[in-house]
Amino acid sequence: MKILVCTDGSSHSQKALEKASILAERAKVEEVAIIHVYEGKFEFPHYDDASIGYTATDADLKYIKEQYKIQREKGERILQQALKFFSQKNINARTILRKGHPARTIVSVAAEEGFDLVFIGSRGLGGLKRMFLGSVSNAVVQEIQNCSVVIVK
Secondary structure (H helix, E strand, O other): OEEEEEOOOOHHHHHHHHHHHHHHHHOOOOEEEEEEEEOOOOOOOOOOOOOOOOOOOHHHHHHHHHHHHHHHHHHHHHHHHHHHHHHHOOOOOEEEEEEOOHHHHHHHHHHHOOOOEEEEEOOOOOHHHHOOOOHHHHHHHHHOOOOEEEEEO
16 A cells, blocks of 8 residues: 655644554555645735736746745755654655645646555645635545545544
8 A cells, every 4th residue: 555645734734644654554555655745826026916918027037936945945844844753653754845736736646656545634724715625635535536535634
């Protein structure tokens, strides 16, 4: 059995890590991978939504590059904390850091790498937009094929 555990650093994703570790300790698990996906949606400080035909300036491109670097580094820290959590339980795991739409990327990685089970928190860091079941976890459940999903509250 191959397990993919999703994390964004939220309390719900920490609970998903905990539940996945319990299964990994008790069952015959061939592989545990921990994934973090960062989107990279950024607001430009001076961008006017009403602008038509807006062309990014050199300052905008520099800003985007810096923001991607910040998000990637944050993702690396989140994954290292998750890896440490599994390591303390003597569970071998590897990390996957991707840039993209979180749900689509998780579904894609699960399919490409043949995972049998995905653990994901019921809500992440999305705030009020995700009042009930989180939009990422909901999308993963709706889109994933040939793989079971455990949503952890």
